[in-house]
Amino acid sequence: MDYRGMQMPRGFPPPQMQGRMGEGMMNQQRDMMGGNMMNQPPPGAMMNPQMMPEHFNPNQMEGYFPGAAQGLTEYHDLTSVLVDGGDRFGVSALTFDKQDLLWMGNSGGHVTGYYGLEMQKYTSFQVHMTEDIRQMIPIQRGILSLTRSTLNCSLRRGLSLFNYKSPCMQEMQCMIMTSPNTVLMGGHQTKVLQLDIEGMREIRQVDVPEPGCAIFRSSNKYICAGDTSGKVRLYDPATLRAEHVLDAHNGTLSDFDLQGNLLVTCGFSARQNQMTVDRFLMVYDMRVMRAMAPIQIIIDPMFLRFVHIYSNKLMIVSQAGQFQIIDTNSLAPTPLSMQPVNTHGSFITSFDISETCHVLAFGDSGGYLHEFASGEHPVFNTFPQPTEFADPTEQLQFMHINDEMTPYSVIPMCYPENGKMLSDWPDHLAQNVYRKPMPVDNEILRSMKVQHNVGYAKLPQGSGIGVNQIPYNIGNDKKGSKKGKSVPESPIGRGEDPFVVVPKRYQKVDLKYSKLGLEDFDFRHYNKTHFAGLETGIPNAYCNCMLQVLYYIEPLRVALLNHLCKKEFCLSCELGFLFHMLDSQKGQTCQATNFLRAFRTIPEASALGLVLSENEENESRINLLRLIQSWSRFIFHQVHSEAGKKVLVEDCKKVEEAAADEAEDQKADKDDKPSTAESTPPKSKKKKKKKGKKKGKDQADDDKSDGKREDDEEKDKESISPDQSVNLEEERSCTSVF
Structure with missing residues (x-):
């Protein structure tokens, strides 16, 4: 098979190394990876499920991770989907997210996110037009995608945050997060870059020997880098200086992983000038940096991952479409137990395992994504982060086409952003016409008195207009009208009858209290809202209307609620207490008794005639309009002098x-x-x-x-x-x- 049109796995020799291997070695490598593998186990051994429980007993592993051992040895095929662009490009990278998302990158530079076990498409966006996605890492801000020469960071919704390029990024292959804000990138080159993704700047560049880095892994003490020469170098995370070198394979390295003190590798070996898959997994003890006994397996390993919920389980994946779970501590030979992945003749090019080890994801060169799961209720993460979804679209009300009762106003109007609607009249055929105001009688203008830019005048007798009323003209039909009968235009038009019918909702309600007074009266019968009212059965209750107006002036209400002084009779303090009562009553009736008591003690209020006795208030000769105007001017002046004095003293x-x-x-x-004052008698x-x-x-x-x-x-x-x-x-x- 010709590999020039197929995405190569990370452990496959890079193009610059293929020329050094020789034509014979490359042909043998292609034949072997194309499916003509030697020593292939019989089909019965691959498909016999009874061999798996003999080697792996889930009940023995419950002490390591309670509840997670159920069914891990029996993964079943969950679903397979054709990824975006799978008809043209193969899957090149896979990674699980902490938000129950699975990210896929293909060789065409496209990234797609899938949600949940059902593989619902979450988002899909293009990272690069020509280069393939070689590795992805989910971070808090979004998803990092590495291509051959660029590093892209995008939100999980698909919006691109930045796209970093550097002259040193020529053949990038792998990356690893060294801190929450720094990433280390390497490839088939002699330069390794450390980048600050918050400040978008290079922290440093480190020289590494040929042929560079192909895989990055991290441990508590080292950053491990594998290359295509079969070596694994251990670098100090602080200085990025090589501390140890492990010569694992004499051909090339395909993958490696580490857990605890064990480091396990898989790769190729050169035998008789030919590159063959090494069926021995090399095991190293990180404590003494020495090789241990290798592990022999029955499949050609291309990818491997530790099942981290156990201390001795390792998953091996071949490029031909099989995976196997082995025990790293077992001294007995590995049993012939494996599970196939139905790739329809394609090669496995990427592999990843979820955090809970319940779900496996395989990507092949044919553009398909395969998902395997174990257990009855598999999940991606034990404690997943919340996933952000798009706002749901508002559903419109259903209306039948023959429905004549539903108004068309229930359909929202969609106004165009640019241009006009078809129903708009053109400018040359339309003009703005304003309604002319009703002319004012000359007698009113002659007797009007202007005070504070406001004119006041008394309505003349016989004008036909009452207070806050205008005539409502009803055109009489001449054909239907009868002689001798006429309907007056308004109650005022009945000759000299001064009676005006007041609507019932505006009429004064006579409250009849029982022996208990206010406590026994049901005010909720008249007021079903949360707005509190003021009691009108006390002297000087004409102030209630203006007290309600002052209450709804928010800056004034806030200032009076925060006002407090030591004055015995302070209207500002009483207003603040009254406003507090109106806030807390929630529809019940309040009394302004304390405010009115303080109001009556002020000499200026009595001098201006603002304090009324009970007899005067019941008489109808009092001009309430002028009285309430004088009360408003007095209150504003009094509040300004009381509440503003404290501020003035502080400011001065x-x-x-x-x-x-x-x-x-x-x-x-x-x-x-x-002084002259002392000499004065x-x-x-x-x-x-x-x-x-x-x-x-x-x-x-x-x-x-x-x-x-x-x-x-x-x-x-x-x-x-x-x-x-x-x-x-x-x-x-x-x-x-x-």
Whole structure:
């Protein structure tokens, strides 16, 4: 068979070595690998399943790995699938992932992931257009794929993260992870590269002897590298310096593996100037670096792996399509027991075993992937990582074509990203027309008063429009109308009748309490939501509407909930407590009693007429619109003065310290020179006090609240010390800046 069109296994001699072997040796090698093998065991010995339990007893291995020994000696064919591109390219690399995924790379540079035992296709993407995939390693970020001259890292979903190339990467063949972020790459060349995959930089380059590296394995102390000359070199992981050399085969090396203190190799030997498969497995003790007794097998070994859940089990795979499990500690000859892989005449080119050793994966040159499993419930990993899947597509509601009741609005509208829909009118045939506002009566404009950029006016009598109402015109059919009967346009249009029908949902509900009061009343009958309400049966309950508005202003609510001071009657503290009650009630009714009690104690609120008695509130002559506007302005000013003072003191801390220093300097000067204030007799102070009172009284005629405030400030001036006066002036300056 001509091997130029087939993917060579890792242990097959590289092209530069094939010319040195001679034509006769290459022809014999092709004949042997093509199926004309000598000393092939009889078919009965290959297919007899009764020979397997005699050599392997699963019950004896339960102490090593409980529950995992069941059925390991009897693998059965689970499934076989044709991989992507299998009609043109063979499978060149296989590896199991920690996310219950099996990754396959073919000789056409394509990578495909399969999920679970059913081999469902997970993702498929192209890594290189011309070069074959020679090895793959799953990492935390994704999957590393090595080709002849590049190293590619892709997400498990298929998106490429980076593609690394270097002039030193000429004939790469193998790689191994030396740390979670560094990878060591080698091949049929004299340069070995260590790469940092996070920073995308080469850490170092190490020279290795000819013919390079074909296989990498690692142990606790060494990094083992096998080459095509039949040798295995043991390198120090820190310095990458060769410590030991094991001359395993005099031909070439096909595969090797190690577990604990044992290193086992398989390969080819040169006999009579011809390359033949060596049916002896070379065994080395890593403690003393010496060869032990070789193990003779009945098949031509090409791949081998330790069954790591046992301490002495080794799996051998031939390229012709058989695999066998042997005991490395047994002194007796290996029994003639093996299992076939139905490759339909193709060669096994890749092999891997899962973490639990329940599943085996074989790839052949015909593009097929074969999966074998053991036990009743085989799994890839004992504790698998969660696998990320694509978001499920939303299923549309089924609608029959003859269904006339289902609206077309249940079908989502798909708007084009570029361009317009077919139902859109062209620009030259369409124009934007806005609805004209209703004209305002001239009488309203004439009597309107503007305050804070908002105009207020009283509706004139006979305008036909009530508060928050507009007429709803219903066109009467002239043909169907009868003479002498007319339907008014609205209740307001009935002559002088001022009665307006209020809908039931907006009418005031009269609450009738029992002897227990609020505790016995079922508020959930009227409020079935989680939004809390305020009790209206207490004095000054007209504030409830604005309290609800302030509660839904999130920045204000957060600021008041975090406010706390030592003032006895603080509206900001009471508002914060009330908002906390509204948050925690979840639909129950709250009372603003504490807030209203503090509100009644403020003199400015009483002076502005915001505090109503029970008799005044029941009268209908109170202008609630103007009252609630005055209440809003007062509350905003009061909250600003209470909640903002603490912030101002903190922000002006440095200014106060500077003012205190200046006050101390002034006090020192006053000690040296008596001030004019000390020479003034007490009688003059009383006159100043009376002048201040008289002046405040004259100003109170224009604005009562402002005059009272200035009078209080004048009193405070006389009662504070000079250094406190300086601090007060500084605080006022900070307040004006804020």
